[in-house]
Amino acid sequence: MSRFHPLNVASVRAETRDAVVVTFEVPPEHRAAYRYEAGQHLTLRADIGGEEVRRSYSICSAAQEQTLRVAIKRVDDGLFSSWAFEQLKPGIVLDVMEPAGHFNVPLAPQRARHHVAFAAGSGITPILSLIKTTLLAEPLSRFTLVYGNRASSSVIFKDELADLKDRYLSRFNVVFILSREQQDIDLFNGRIDAGKCEALLRSWVNPADIDIAYICGPQLMMEQVRDSLIANGVAKADIKLELFGTAMNGAARRDRRPAIKGSAGCQITVIHDGLSRQFTAAKNGPSLLDAALASGIELPYACKGGVCGTCRCKRLDGEVELDNQFALEDYELARGFILSCQSFPVSDAVTLDFDQET
Template identity: 45%
Template structure:
């Protein structure tokens, strides 16, 4: 069960003009709870006038050893009008304490001998992939990783030093390709967007596409969609493609309004306890549960992070949008509670499964 804990800020490192890395100290008593797989994320929260603000940020530090993590590091990029990202860049200082949820997320790679993995990332999408690549290369001496990253300009590129360090440490096993969309490079690829046409030419020229065991796509919605279409057209099985989207513009991917159903109830199993409550008109199932169980897990409420994933035990639901669950998860019966509305008079969810 995900829980919030107070963690002290150990470092605030400026990465670019509009991004920072925050490092948190993890006391020995919490190291087991904050153990994470490479690629997982943390939800951060702070009080607000109308309750609280929660935002999800991926862990960029490598996965810990048996002793658990002594520190956790996340990358935060400023979002225009973003209340939490503005707070992170302008106010958070060393010594502050923040409320941090224990790690969550399934955009992960489990290191394996000889594994060949690749990633296509844009902007702050480098954050979880940095943890994935660093963990894999350190733990498996014969594994390889190819990183194709797209950024606007060199000055806007997050974690430049960390990626360069991976290249220096693993020159024969870490392949790096950088594309700038708004700035010409002295060497390397021409500037421009990584769209499907360009990726279709680029990927087979860089690496043997059919030998890559896992593809990790992370960044803006448009880039992730273009990369997925490219890989599918190149014959990559969907099971080998893993996606994480940090932000979705409403205009780019409109939500489907869920049909209203009067007199519905939801039963939810949460942290070993169960309850049944009526669903108010227009409410998502998460909103209904939160009215009665404020400890229900959530972060973005936008169908992106997957923190509110629950197993649909019985009944039917309509999901407005889903950018977090893999097809095999939805096929297995999992839904996003923040995007789900009842399509039958009774619905039962299990957040513990």
């Protein structure tokens, strides 16, 4: 169930000049609701200047810790991140949605795998959770991180990554790629793009040795790394992608010609939190999510750009057209899952279930 609860901010710690780590205090009565897995995120909600603003941030703690902690990077002209830097202090109460997301794979202590991650900038946040969780949960597995930044001063979690390297000398390897600071090894200079990924796969990471690959960063970087991995023999099913937080709030929507069958209106049935509700939406109008919100039905959402996956639901019947989507795996699409923020009605009736996980 994706609900908001008011949580106290327990601490706010400066991580870099433009990033802070925020830890929330979870009262005993909500601890079960806030149990999270590695790679999941939280949606935060605040009233800023009379406007409700939501943003999603990845949890950066290991699943074994069960400490609700996120990193917020200040973005130029970022409404929520600027407010957070100025207003968030210990004792402040903030609305926090229960954890969501599927940027992970099942872990098992008997497995001996090589997990590899490519991250850029604040894309390290879910990756850090994955690294810590995996090294603890799979003592026979290894983890390699390729992490891109402008300079060493902008590396988020630099000290924590160094501590992990000291603790897991033979099982954790990290490569820093810097675009504006020269390093002794030329391979580690520049940006993580198709050429850099190809060079790394030739001389640093054997693609045949990769069991699971995680990619988190800007869309172009993710696509180029994914394509390089696939071209070098890594199965698409073994590659997990997630756009980093700033992209969640500005994903572009393509021009569309709505597909319409039958009448101009659609009868929508929404199942959420065990309740079934109905409303009518125009087929050439707003998305299913926006139509539900306009009808007074509160549903889970954050970015409205097809990125965060908070509005994920299962289409039980009817036909919809899905626009941009960056959050669903192929197997989820095959099972009927959609993103309501990017889905538009096509048939005369559609039923959506927000309570189904699989």
